Amino acid sequence: MDTTSIAGTVTNYRHIADRLSIETRAFIDGNYTWSVSGATYGCVSPVDGRTIAQIARCNAHDVDLAVQSARRSFDSGSWSRMSLSDRKSTLLRFATLVEDSLVELATLESIDTGKPIRDALSFDIPSTAKTIRWYAESIDKIYGDVAPTDSNILALVTREAVGVVGCIVPWNFPAYMAAVKFAPALACGNSVILKPAEQSPLTAIKLAEIATAAGIPRGVFNVLPGFGDEVGQPIAMHMDVDCVAFTGSTAVGKLLIQAAGLSNMKRVQIEAGGKSAHIVLADVRDLDEAAASVVDNIFFNAGQICDAGSRLIVDESIKTSLMQKIVDLTSKLRLGDPLDPNVDFGAIIDDRQRDQVVAYIASGQTEGASLLYGGKIAHHVPSGFYVEPTILDGVTNDMKVAREEIFGPVLSVLTCRGLDEAIKISNCSIYGLAAGIWTSNFDDAVIASKRLRAGSVFINNYSGSDLTVPFGGFKQSGVGRDKSLKALDHYTELKTIWANVRSF
CATH class of the missing domain: 3.40.309.10 (Aldehyde Dehydrogenase; Chain A, domain 2)
Known part of the structure; x- marks a missing residue:
């Protein structure tokens, strides 16, 4: 196996990595904050086994604060009722700022996951920006329906944002998998709570800063690092979370489905395991x-x-x-x-x-x-x-x-x-x-x-x-689909408006 490298090139990226200013706190209600308990955990780089940061270790108390913030922002209409053109422009700025942060985000992704910097630069971060941009462009291109009713009835079928969405994502493509969930959720007008994998939280935490710089209102985009049983499970069990979108193992997906049923019957979208x-x-x-x-x-x-x-x-x-x-x-x-x-x-x-x-x-x-x-x-x-x-x-x-x-x-x-x-x-x-x-x-x-x-x-x-085609699986590989316009089904409710025209 060829293990040779170009020392000068390695030094350049290592120089960048060694000088990164790494944010390690949760992002709730528009601000970076430590967890309520003050607990942290070590973020270990698989590149060399070093602990590179101490990350806020959130728990159910932090989940509740984030849900309250997300609900306030949703109910206020600062994002959910923002004009479609303004929401679109904000997400397009978000995508552009991600592109502008390419080297920083790719380096964070590489040291956090151990993936080759070349792949992070050429795929992970560009795909993150592309996904945000694609769903931004979809915002003003989705139409409702007029049902074929009797002449004295006007029946409309419209889409409305589902509300508060918990996005629980894996560690293999942290930024991209997050965008695959939060981009369509935001495009529909929802407020989001993003739970990155505990092994790879760094880009998700950074994306909160970028989202705010793009103009996404306070409380609409929250990030809670931590462990699955301490953050993911409370999100799935929370009575004021309307939807959970998850990518990860089949075993965890089953637990989230159970939690949704035991709580408020929130909708669950699962992209789970494979043996393709x-x-x-x-x-x-x-x-x-x-x-x-x-x-x-x-x-x-x-x-x-x-x-x-x-x-x-x-x-x-x-x-x-x-x-x-x-x-x-x-x-x-x-x-x-x-x-x-x-x-x-x-x-x-x-x-x-x-x-x-x-x-x-x-x-x-x-x-x-x-x-x-x-x-x-x-x-x-x-x-x-x-x-x-x-x-x-x-x-x-x-x-x-x-x-x-x-x-x-x-x-x-x-x-x-x-x-x-x-x-x-x-x-x-x-x-x-x-x-x-x-x-x-x-x-x-x-x-x-x-x-x-x-x-x-x-x-x-x-x-x-x-992004034009849906992605998801049969059998125990999941429920629902990511990507394409089909993904918007998970993050919207269909409303029927039935009007008796002769009553006016």
């Missing part, structure tokens, strides 16, 4: 392109991707050739200091997740899979949390590494004979977030698109998407 199948059939036209796609879509972000193509299902007739190409491409990934822009492959979020990934690799081998590549803790940066990109061959669907979401850089390779068996193996999962298939047979592509039980099916690509 990446199918390569014997008639694939370009084996090199397919191999590159397999590698990109399991090892990007060190495999910490909800829709990662973590199960490779390959036809036995081309398996040897395909695996040679995949191993060769994997061996060329540059693992090392995430602040080096030449690095392809960074750290795992923390030591707990690193150890869990390594345990899964060991489990796969114990159950009969063979280690084709990697499989070890990598020590390229002292004290950081790194696992080599790993390929397990000879996997069957009854193994843990085929059934359970690892959320790390581990590719499980399964063998099939033809389309029917590939689809059967793919659908044999509790998850249904995504699936991809490579084939030159148009009929097989259409059949697969209809029979694969997944929210997204990619044909001769994997993970192709943009």
